[in-house]
Amino acid sequence: MDAGLTPVRLEKAQFERISQLVHRLTGINLHPGKQELVNARLTKRLRALGLKSLDAYMEYLKRDDPEGELVAMIEAMTTNKTSFFREPQHFDYMGRQIVPGLRNRKIRIWSAGCSSGEEPYSIAILLDETIQDFALWDISLLATDLSSRMIAYARKGIYDKNCLRDVPPLLISKYFTCIERSPVCRYQVIEPLRRHVHFARLNLMEEWPMGGSFDVIFCRNVMIYFDKPTQEQLVNRFWKLLKPGGHLFVGHSESLAGSQHKLRYVQPAIYMKPGIK
Numbered sequence: 001m002d003a004g005l006t007p008v009r010l011e012k013a014q015f016e017r018i019s020q021l022v023h024r025l026t027g028i029n030l031h032p033g034k035q036e037l038v039n040a041r042l043t044k045r046l047r048a049l050g051l052k053s054l055d056a057y058m059e060y061l062k063r064d065d066p067e068g069e070l071v072a073m074i075e076a077m078t079t080n081k082t083s084f085f086r087e088p089q090h091f092d093y094m095g096r097q098i099v100p101g102l103r104n105r106k107i108r109i110w111s112a113g114c115s116s117g118e119e120p121y122s123i124a125i126l127l128d129e130t131i132q133d134f135a136l137w138d139i140s141l142l143a144t145d146l147s148s149r150m151i152a153y154a155r156k157g158i159y160d161k162n163c164l165r166d167v168p169p170l171l172i173s174k175y176f177t178c179i180e181r182s183p184v185c186r187y188q189v190i191e192p193l194r195r196h197v198h199f200a201r202l203n204l205m206e207e208w209p210m211g212g213s214f215d216v217i218f219c220r221n222v223m224i225y226f227d228k229p230t231q232e233q234l235v236n237r238f239w240k241l242l243k244p245g246g247h248l249f250v251g252h253s254e255s256l257a258g259s260q261h262k263l264r265y266v267q268p269a270i271y272m273k274p275g276i277k
């Protein structure tokens with residue numbers, strides 16, 4: 001900890017103000033159990049800005065460059081944990097059940113809440129491995145996240161060796177190039193694969209600019225941070241954007257039980273919009 005900056009301790013009213021702001025802007029539910037985490041993360045923001053107290057920070061949020069700091073504050077509150085081929089059942093299901101049933105060599109996928117890119121690149125690898133005439137397909141793979149920092153990172157597609165621990169060596173040699181050996185081994189996703197993923201910043205709580213509909217939407221380990229009404233609204237917005245017969249994948253620790261929606265449960269963490277493709 002920097003000398004001269006004691007860690008922030010939010011009072012109840014201050015915590016409520018911050019959590020209401022975060023909820024309004026991002027849907028993220030900072031319940032009282034998260035107070036310690038919020039204290040720690042705000043302390044980092046104060047340190048980055050050279051501010052000495054929470055009151056000064058609240059004033060700063062109100063007056064100076066609020067847009068820039070709001071984004072930084074929200075980014076500090078989110079968790080970006082992810083990995084390649086996380087929750088592999090989804091990739092198995094996609095390769096076995098979804099891709100073989102597609103017509104017209106066309107697939108449209110959205111990774112909503114893609115963090116640093118491991119999820120959409122895993123999807124791209126799965127497609128390339130499953131589709132024999134991949135080059136002839138019209139593949140659209142959209143990957144969005146609230147965090148511009150994560151999107152910039154994801155676009156580069158550069159990962160330390162330990163991030164590739166769940167990628168089989170054969171796939172590493174096929175889809176990654178070693179770009180640095182020391183001090184740590186770093187790999188970059190090969191350009192022909194990166195080209196297939198279109199990254200953009202998008203807050204799921206705001207308007208969605210994309211038209212058309214998707215065969216598969218991945219929104220995994222994102223809704224876990226939202227309260228039930230926000231989750232329900234989001235799932236119903238996803239429903240509108242899915243093709244009939246399209247699938248929604250959620251994280252395995254997330255459940256749509258208790259939410260009002262028109263999706264059909266397929267198996268844990270997999271839902272389908274009823275209808276014929």
Ligand SMILES: C[S@@+](CC[C@H](N)C(=O)[O-])C[C@H]1O[C@@H](n2cnc3c(N)ncnc32)[C@H](O)[C@@H]1O
Binds near residue numbers: 025026145202203205
């Ligand atoms: C834990 S990561 C999950 C990454 C990936 N989907 C996975 O399952 O490995 C959650 C991501 O959701 C993003 N997120 C949180 N709230 C969001 C919002 N309102 N709109 C868009 N993305 C959001 C965070 O920035 C973070 O990168």
